[in-house]
Amino acid sequence: MLNTILETKAAEIAAIDPTQFTPRQSPYRSLYEAVKQSKRQPALIAEVKKASPSKGLIAPHFQPVQTAKAYEKAGAAAISVLTDATYFQGSVADLQGVRAAVSIPVLRKDFIISEEQVLESAAIGADAILLIGEALEPKKLHALYLQATELGLSCLVEVHSKSVLANLLEVFTPSLIGINNRDLHTFHTALEHTQEIASLLPAGIPFVSESGIHGQQDVATIEQFGASAMLVGEHLMRSGDPEKAIAKLYGDQQ
Numbered sequence: 001m002l003n004t005i006l007e008t009k010a011a012e013i014a015a016i017d018p019t020q021f022t023p024r025q026s027p028y029r030s031l032y033e034a035v036k037q038s039k040r041q042p043a044l045i046a047e048v049k050k051a052s053p054s055k056g057l058i059a060p061h062f063q064p065v066q067t068a069k070a071y072e073k074a075g076a077a078a079i080s081v082l083t084d085a086t087y088f089q090g091s092v093a094d095l096q097g098v099r100a101a102v103s104i105p106v107l108r109k110d111f112i113i114s115e116e117q118v119l120e121s122a123a124i125g126a127d128a129i130l131l132i133g134e135a136l137e138p139k140k141l142h143a144l145y146l147q148a149t150e151l152g153l154s155c156l157v158e159v160h161s162k163s164v165l166a167n168l169l170e171v172f173t174p175s176l177i178g179i180n181n182r183d184l185h186t187f188h189t190a191l192e193h194t195q196e197i198a199s200l201l202p203a204g205i206p207f208v209s210e211s212g213i214h215g216q217q218d219v220a221t222i223e224q225f226g227a228s229a230m231l232v233g234e235h236l237m238r239s240g241d242p243e244k245a246i247a248k249l250y251g252d253q254q
């Protein structure tokens with residue numbers, strides 16, 4: 001699936017013309033600071049997600065802006081917005097709508113593999129981008145990371161496999177790592193994956209546990225593994241009441 005997605009992205013990139021971008025007006029909101037300073041711990045990066053390759057249609061009555069506002073009200077540190085149309089039914093318009101409606105950082109969740117996409121992310125108002133270790137050679141990932149950082153974008157650098165992490169750390173140490181509990185080739189998801197990969201990270205580096213978090217017990221588990229933050233999509237999208245779902249994740253008294 002990952003390879004198929006990347007083939008689609010290569011075709012999309014060919015159609016991007018950075019000379020058509022209007023200069024960004026809004027200041028960047030730091031994802032690192034938002035995670036570090038979140039009152040809720042582990043910090044929550046809450047995702048608006050209409051559909052996915054592994055689960056199909058998740059939210060038939062998808063209302064990204066309303067959902068993102070509820071996430072912010074419930075204490076999310078940042079919002080993740082899927083902008084891929086083909087596989088996730090997301091859009092750049094979703095990101096722009098959410099960015100205008102909330103005051104916390106907005107992460108562009110897509111498959112970013114080129115300089116043009118980094119420029120596009122800055123132009124459309126994203127505060128942060130995802131760079132996926134499984135999708136990029138370490139040196140290329142580092143180049144995109146430097147380009148994004150120079151523009152003012154925060155980067156969440158995601159890894160799944162031990163070997164990808166090891167190769168990446170030979171090139172550089174990102175400021176914020178995402179550990180994806182979902183294998184993007186098989187879709188198998190296991191929270192224990194966070195523990196396994198976290199044990200291989202340099203001491204002190206903050207990391208986000210991503211995917212497959214569905215309740216208070218799961219939050220306790222990834223907190224025990226040392227996660228600074230969690231990225232949660234499907235569970236919140238299916239809840240029907242995102243504010244209540246977030247309160248329950250943290251075990252708030254109702």
Ligand SMILES: O=C(O)c1ccccc1NCC(=O)[C@H](O)[C@H](O)COP(=O)(O)O
Pocket residue numbers: 001047049052053054055180184187210211212213231232233234235
């Ligand atoms: O979610 C998928 O099916 C998927 C398939 C292929 C590549 C990426 C995919 N998901 C992206 C994500 O990382 C998740 O949307 C995110 O971590 C939230 O996961 P969840 O809470 O399990 O919805």
